[in-house]
Amino acid sequence: MTTEIDFEPWKLLGELAETGAVERLREEAERLGPRECARAISRLSRELQAKVLTALEPAAAADLMEEISEAQATGLITRLDTGTAAPILDAMASNTTADLLAQLPQHQVQALLREMQPEAAEDARLLVQYAPEEAGGLMIREYLAYPVSYTTQQVIDDMRRNSEKYSEYSIQYSFVVSPEGKLVGVLPLRDLLLTPSNVAIERIMIRNPMRVSDRATLEDLDAFFQERSFLGVPVVDDRDRLVGVVRRTDVDEALGKRANKDYLKSQGIVGGEELRSMPTLVRSGRRLSWLSVNILLNVMAASVIAFYQDTLSSVIALAVFLPIISDMSGCSGNQAVAVSMRELALGLVKPFEVIHVWIKEAAVGMLNGLALGLLIAMVAWLWKGNPFLGLVVGAALMLNTVVAVSIGGTLPLFLKRMKFDPALASGPILTTVTDMCGFFFVLSLATVLLPYIQA
Amino acid sequence: MTTEIDFEPWKLLGELAETGAVERLREEAERLGPRECARAISRLSRELQAKVLTALEPAAAADLMEEISEAQATGLITRLDTGTAAPILDAMASNTTADLLAQLPQHQVQALLREMQPEAAEDARLLVQYAPEEAGGLMIREYLAYPVSYTTQQVIDDMRRNSEKYSEYSIQYSFVVSPEGKLVGVLPLRDLLLTPSNVAIERIMIRNPMRVSDRATLEDLDAFFQERSFLGVPVVDDRDRLVGVVRRTDVDEALGKRANKDYLKSQGIVGGEELRSMPTLVRSGRRLSWLSVNILLNVMAASVIAFYQDTLSSVIALAVFLPIISDMSGCSGNQAVAVSMRELALGLVKPFEVIHVWIKEAAVGMLNGLALGLLIAMVAWLWKGNPFLGLVVGAALMLNTVVAVSIGGTLPLFLKRMKFDPALASGPILTTVTDMCGFFFVLSLATVLLPYIQA
Known part of the structure; x- marks a missing residue:
């Protein structure tokens, strides 16, 4: 294994934190920038991470906290004493602070x-x-x-007075509120x-500006921004009082987070994101919680094979084809799941359709089933020189491909309708059902045609 | 099947397009808004989609084009005559027009x-x-x-004069350029x-503003915006001339698109996004291109079983466990793939590590292998009353879990290093290798212990 220069920063930060070289640590963190620094400290033990954060200025620590994953950030805050953690939380963006709390x-x-x-x-209490x-x-x-009674000069004066405080604000728009705090206008x-x-x-404000309810869902917000080129939208409570601003970037980020979670869940990473810096037992336990459900489903599916032991022992070659049928049906079904998940996300298909x-799906399944079935039939025929063996495995794969894409395509819709999480549940259900059907097709066909396929 | 009200718009639009009711079509499209309208027309035949677009005003058609998927938009433009398509392209955002062209x-x-x-x-030629x-x-x-020789009043006058043209621009910043077009400043x-x-x-411009090269990659841009709270960044060519602006939202969108493509590829949807409105033959062909590679890999893996036919026919119960070992190893390996893909995307791990x-991974693999191996050993023992059968399948699953997570965790790193696409190639390679190893472990152990496991 080669050691390369990229590999170093985390070791250096770790040593500096350990030896309490606060000044050099701050310099090094500044040189790296918050993002690289976040990557570097994710390699350190929790204790050293806490030491690094404690050593940094609250503003620098806040930048760092906004870069690391939520799971890591939460773990870290709990390790800091309240006096160290509070100024960091003060310096973070209000919505990130709230997510963490x-x-x-x-x-x-x-x-x-x-x-x-x-x-x-x-702000945090509200959020x-x-x-x-x-x-x-x-x-x-x-x-x-600004109060609706203000003049343009008063607004400009306020901006000049507070220019430092506002320097981190996005002030492309200012909002205009009534004495009761109701949103009455927007001032580009x-x-x-x-x-x-x-x-x-x-006189110059835009009256009755667009707004969203504080209870609007992520889907509502996505739809809102998809249809308009705004960078942000004011948020009002149930009495129409202005309570905040949702920025397009925050919506995009939340959508990205959700897509990532969906991907991880569909691959069996459940209970939140996993990072390899987490304790082995936690990682093992979370993965097992998913695997143990799967192994039970697998045993269930494979029990179909047990029913046909006589057929199988007469034509042992069938045992070679069982895992192929299982894997290939899984592949075909997963393609259909992916297309449905995507169409659901894009709103191109509704759960009831x-x-x-x-x-x-059935149309594609028949074509692909035919192609794959013919292919596997040829393999079986050529291998054992028995056309009937080819017929059995080919027909089984063809039928099961249609079953797999039918289930794969429609299952996410059903799950969505029943308020289950399609990213989490589609895979295991699909695999179990297609395995059972696939084994049944091969072995029951083989039983019927047993006289012709026995070598 | 229930017919619900959501289901109607596409039928209505289709009928209006077919009967040439241009006015009502425009009204209906406006009432729906571009996003709903895009969803609705995605259900129509290509011919009717072209008719709808032709009937709309170019600006409305452009809004619609920006909402539909790239694959659909491309297909549509080729169906319009040039005289209809050109004004629509004029009205679209320059980068979307370029993507389409x-x-x-x-x-x-x-x-x-x-x-x-x-x-x-x-603009399009450049892009x-x-x-x-x-x-x-x-x-x-x-x-x-604006030229560096301008005064603030000249800038404000220009903005007043062109306020209509600029109304769609994001003018939070204006740029200041030298007579040769070089970027010399930014004017908030x-x-x-x-x-x-x-x-x-x-006098008031910020000198030497941040800029990115026109050849900066998506990763560079992502890193840039992650570290700074800017909404956009000026782009310069190799002679430092200002050529455009990259907005944060466009980077976020491109990242989202890539994540979606990766998800689809990992599930075997290759050659670009698939929508169910595409022709069946195209959908079938693309899916088959992936499935046919997989079936060959599957046949290869299953051929390991063929070598052990004698063992298998002596202990037919083993045939029940082969698909279980194959599936479970696939599950464990995919979990490791997902964690690696995520850590690579976040930059938490570098390809050489x-x-x-x-x-x-090995640590988690050993723990989970032990747990799963014990479980399946118990199942085998209880089912057949033979502890040695349990030993064979349990040990095989345990060993193969370690193999699977080792390959699953490291494969994406190898592929990335060798410039292959990990989203596309990880799944098939993982499955093939773990299947081969899994079958080998079960059947070779069984061959060694054959005297003890024969019923």
Whole structure:
């Protein structure tokens, strides 16, 4: 194994943290930048990670926290004492702070909120009341809002006065609110710029701007931004009071996170993201929770074979084809699952359109079943010189390909309708059913044609 | 099957297109909005889709084109005559137009460019020279740039004059260029607003702004935006001339597209996205191209079984466990693949760190192999009352679990290093190797212990 230069930063950070060389550690972290630094510390033990975070300035530590995965960030915060953790949370974006707090036990949340700056704590308290994927959970609290009684000059004066505080805000738009806090208008920065004289903002604001409810789902928000080129949208509560802004980037990020979770779940990584820096027992346990369900389903499916032991011992060659039929049907079925998952995500198909999907899949299944069935039949025939053996395995694979794509295509729709998670459940159900059917087709056909296929 | 109201729009649009009711079609399309409309027309035949597009105003047709998938959009443009297609392309965002043109045959591209408005055609000509995932291919040409000799008043006057044209631009920043077109500064709209008097923009611009090369990769851009909270970044060519702007949203979108393609490829959907509205033969052919490779690999793997026919016919019960070992090893291996794919995407692991990954996987593999091996050994023992049969299948599954996670964890790293596509190749290679090993373990152990396991 070659040691390359990229491999070094985490070792260096680890040593600096261990020896308490705070100054050099800060310099090194700054040189790396938050992203590289996050990668580097993900290799360190939890204790050393905590030491690195404690050594950094709160603002630098906050940048770092925003780069590492949620699972890691949560683990880390619990290892810091409240006095160290609170200023870091203060410096993070309000929605990221809230996401993190949502993962912690209640007593720890309360202790942290007490230590945090009042304004940041209040924002966090508001945001944690929402689910992480609804508008209230995705929104940020860093936005500009002005009373409807203001003039353009008052707005510009406020911006000048607070330019430092606002420097991290996205101020392409300012919002205009009534005395009760209701959203009454939006003030594009551009219009503020292009209005030559000092006028009441009420005169130039866009009235009744688009808004979303704080309870809007991620799908609602995705649809909203897909149809409009806005970079953000104001969020209002049930009394139409402005409570935050959801940015397009936060929605995109949440969608990306969900897609990744779906991918991991479909491959049997359940219970949250797995990183190899986690303890072996945790990783093993989580993976086993999924594997143990699968092995039971597998035993169930394979028990079909046990029923046909007599046929199998008469024509032992069939044993070679059973795993092939099982694997190939799984492959065909998974293709159909993937297309359905994608069409569901794009909204091209609705969960109740089972018949439409089934017709489309059955057509492909028949063609591909025919092709694959002929291929495997040829292999069997050539190998054993028995055309009937070819007929048995070819027909079985053909039939089972149709079964596999029919189930694979429609199962995600059914699961979605019944509020199950299709990413999680499609694979195991598909495999079990197609295995059972596949074994049944091969062995029952073989039983019927037994006189012709015995060598 | 129930007919629900959601199901109707595509039928209505189809009928309106067929009967040539242009006015009602336009109204209906406007009522639906581009996204719903895109979903609806994806159900229509290609001919009817072309009719709908022809009937709409170019701007509305452009909005629609931006909503439908690239594969569909390309198919559609080829069906429109050049005179209808060109104004639609004019009205689309420059990078979307370029993406679309990149999919078409050269003669058609030239014909379309001749019909398009000169400015839009020039933008498209520039953009199609780039790969779709590099900065030049992702950038938009709709940005504001002013000569360094301008004053703030001149900029504001230009903005006022062209406010309609710029209304679709994101003008949070304007760029400042030298007489040779080199990027020399950036002018935040905010600073323009907060500067009270008329001054040379050179005095208030931010000098030497961040920029990316037109050849920057998607990974470079992702890293850039991850580390900074910018909404966009200027793109320069090899002579440092400003050529475009890459927006954060376009990078996020490209990353999302790639993640989706990776998911589809890992499930055996190759050659581009599949929609069920595509012709059955195309869908069948593409899926078969993947399945036919797989069936050959499967036959290869299963041929291991053929070598042990004697053992198998002595202990026919083994045939029941072969598919279980194959499936379970596949499951364990896929979990490891998923974790590696994720860690590679996050940059948490580099392609050369094979040993590090292998050690982490082997530990989990041994624990999970032990658990699964014990489980299946118990099943075998209880079923046949023979502890040695349990020993054979349990030991085989245990060993093969370690093999599977070792291969699954490290294979994506190897493939990445050798510039193969891990999303595409990991699955089939993993399955083939673990099947071969699994069958070998079961059957060779059984051959050795044959005297003890024969019923």
